[in-house]
Amino acid sequence: QVQLVESGGGLVQPGGSLRLSCVASGFTFSNYPMRWYRQAPGKERELVAFISSTGGSTNYPDSVKGRFTISRDNAKSTLYLQMNSLKPEDTAVYYCNLREEYWGPGTQVTISS
Numbered sequence: 326q327v328q329l330v331e332s333g334g335g336l337v338q339p340g341g342s343l344r345l346s347c348v349a350s351g352f353t354f355s356n357y358p359m360r361w362y363r364q365a366p367g368k369e370r371e372l373v374a375f376i377s378s379t380g381g382s383t384n385y386p387d388s389v390k391g392r393f394t395i396s397r398d399n400a401k402s403t404l405y406l407q408m409n410s411l412k413p414e415d416t417a418v419y420y421c422n423l424r425e426e427y428w429g430p431g432t433q434v435t436i437s438s
Contacts, residue, residue, distance in 0.1 A: 327351040329421045334432030341411050341436070347404040347421030347429060355379075355399035357424065361406045363417035363434075370420070374406055389415075411436045 333345040345361070358377050364370040374395035375384040383395050394407040404421055411434075418431040 327423060327427045329423060329427060329429035331419060331421050331429045331432040334419060334434045336435045336437065337411055338438050339412060339436055342407070342409045343411065343434060345406040345408070345419055345432060345434075347406075349402045349404065349421070349423070352423070354397075354402035359395075359397060359404045360422040360425070361395060361404070362420045362422055363415075364420070364431075365414075365417040368417075371417075373419075376404070408434070413437060 328350045329347055331345060331347045333343060335343060337343055356378055358375065360372060361374040362370050363373050373386065373389050374393055376395045376397055380397050385393060392408065392410045396405045408415065413436045416434060416436050418433050420431045421429040
């Protein structure tokens with residue numbers, strides 16, 4: 326069965342960086358585009374990054390463009406999200422997603438001084 330397990334979250338000061346990872350199993354990772362979403366308390370889940378199956382195409386909303394970078398290692402079935410210049414409004418639970426159908430348990434990212 327499909328499993329997605331995120332890691333790498335934590336508490337970081339504004340302006341800091343974090344790198345999230347998502348290890349995938351139960352499907353042929355290299356065949357599928359992948360996404361990162363986030364959900365802050367009291368808010369709807371928000372798409373923050375998309376990557377094609379080969380990694381050749383990526384897309385971001387304006388809220389994170391230029392600060393976040395999505396990447397993947399198909400040999401390791403692992404998805405990454407490099408987050409730089411973090412802001413308090415980036416505080417949320419971050420989720421790895423396959424086909425908008427399968428979700429990991431999420432990893433908490435808190436940006437606070």
